[in-house]
Amino acid sequence: MMPPPQRQGVGSAHSKLILIGEHAVVYGQPAIALPFPLLNVTSTVENGNNGIYLTSEFFTGPISNLPNQLKGIGMCIFETLDKLQAPTKELHIRLVSNIPIGRGLGSSAAIAVAIVRSLFSYFEQKLSRQTLMSLVHVAETYAHGNPSGIDMACVSSTKPIWFEKGEEVVPIHLAQPLHLLVADTGRVGDTWSAVTAVRKSYLSKNTGTKASIERLGALTIKARENLAGDQSMELGRLLNAAHEELVNIGVSDEGLDQLVKAAQQAGALGAKLTGGGRGGCILALAHNQNHAEELSQALLDVGAQQTWACTLSSE
Numbered sequence: 001m002m003p004p005p006q007r008q009g010v011g012s013a014h015s016k017l018i019l020i021g022e023h024a025v026v027y028g029q030p031a032i033a034l035p036f037p038l039l040n041v042t043s044t045v046e047n048g049n050n051g052i053y054l055t056s057e058f059f060t061g062p063i064s065n066l067p068n069q070l071k072g073i074g075m076c077i078f079e080t081l082d083k084l085q086a087p088t089k090e091l092h093i094r095l096v097s098n099i100p101i102g103r104g105l106g107s108s109a110a111i112a113v114a115i116v117r118s119l120f121s122y123f124e125q126k127l128s129r130q131t132l133m134s135l136v137h138v139a140e141t142y143a144h145g146n147p148s149g150i151d152m153a154c155v156s157s158t159k160p161i162w163f164e165k166g167e168e169v170v171p172i173h174l175a176q177p178l179h180l181l182v183a184d185t186g187r188v189g190d191t192w193s194a195v196t197a198v199r200k201s202y203l204s205k206n207t208g209t210k211a212s213i214e215r216l217g218a219l220t221i222k223a224r225e226n227l228a229g230d231q232s233m234e235l236g237r238l239l240n241a242a243h244e245e246l247v248n249i250g251v252s253d254e255g256l257d258q259l260v261k262a263a264q265q266a267g268a269l270g271a272k273l274t275g276g277g278r279g280g281c282i283l284a285l286a287h288n289q290n291h292a293e294e295l296s297q298a299l300l301d302v303g304a305q306q307t308w309a310c311t312l313s314s315e
Contacts, residue, residue: 008046011117015039015099016106016154017182017283018274020242021163021220023198023251025148029217030164032172032224033154036182038308041097041110043118048092052077056095063093072142076112079138080119083131093118100306102188104275109151112139132156159314162224176230177313179286181263181295182274185255186305191276194251201249212245219245236269236285243272251277259299260284266298267291 014037021031052063054073059066063074081088093115099107116135120127133152140147150163159171201209219238226235243260246252252260256273263271263284271284284299286292292309299307 007122008044009118009120009122010042010044011114011119011121012040012042013110013113013117013155014041015110016151017180018104018150018154019160019283020223020239020272021216022104022273022275022277023195023246023249024213024216024220025150025163025165026195026199027202027213028165029213030162030220030224031148031150032160032220032227033150033163034160034178034180034312035154035157036105036308036310036312038310039099039105041095041099041107041114043111043114044094044096045118045122046092046094048090050090050092052088052091052093054093054095057097058101069143072108072139073111073115075142076135076139077115077119080116080135083135084119084123084125086119086123091122100184102191102280103184104189104191104273104277104280105182106151106155106275108143109136109140110155112136113152113156129156160227160312172224172227174312174314175228176232177311179288179292179309179311181268181284181286181292181299181307181309182281183259183263183284183296183299183304183307184281185259185279185303187255187279189276189280190278191280194276194278198249198251209249212248216242216245232269232285232287239270239272239283239285240264246273246277253278255279255303256282258302259304262299262302263295266295268295 017034017036019032025031054063066074101107136152148165153169162170162172219242223238259282260271268284274281274283284295296307296309
């Protein structure tokens with residue numbers, strides 16, 4: 001039998017930040033998410049000779065041996081190959097990523113998006129956004145149980161997005177650049193338990209949880225109005241208020257609160273956790289890029305494992 005032609009497929013995706021609205025988005029409230037291109041993942045697919053084989057920093061071996069926390073990626077690969085009506089015998093998938101896993105930065109969604117894109121590239125097939133989202137949803141459902149879809153929508157978008165579950169994703173224009181500092185607690189966020197705890201409280205008709213969810217929605221609507229103008233001070237206050245509501249529903253923790261407080265004391269316009277919480281990262285809104293660098297040092301001094309300063313704009 002002739003060997004398959006030597007070819008390569010490449011796909012990539014970036015990380016994401018939820019500016020405001022996490023957790024509330026699961027209950028029909030809006031959220032705003034930002035692409036975070038400083039952190040990204042690239043998937044390369046080539047001919048293989050050892051079944052479907054994955055090489056990455058977090059796992060290397062046949063995908064039949066994937067650990068439980070990565071089983072969703074394997075399911076996504078098989079669903080994609082089935083969609084492509086492609087043979088599943090000999091493929092080598094290489095992942096290169098600098099997105100920390102389990103920090104609320106969309107690592108699982110970004111990996112899935114990059115893999116799907118690379119497989120379609122390898123088999124020289126066009127990939128619609130609808131198909132991409134349906135395939136990535138397989139991995140996200142396994143990873144998060146009942147995902148809102150915001151992660152996969154944002155890691156595959158080049159623009160900030162307004163997201164409401166079940167509705168069309170709407171790009172958001174930033175009237176002025178956002179100077180942000182993202183700080184990592186160094187601890188894997190426990191998104192599953194955080195989401196489960198909020199759901200249990202919400203379904204038990206806990207009036208405090210429902211009120212916080214509604215306030216997060218209202219804060220998100222105000223934040224969108226601020227992003228359309230140059231109201232950085234007000235946006236910062238909205239971020240601070242959002243963090244208070246996330247504390248109220250039990251998804252923050254001592255480490256996150258410490259970083260948020262340190263950012264505020266160092267002059268941040270606002271700061272809050274980003275993502276699922278109970279570990280993971282916070283984001284802080286700075287006056288300018290130099291101030292973001294100053295915030296970085298302040299947070300490293302109080303225990304942040306690593307930080308990233310960036311400026312995001314609509315250009």
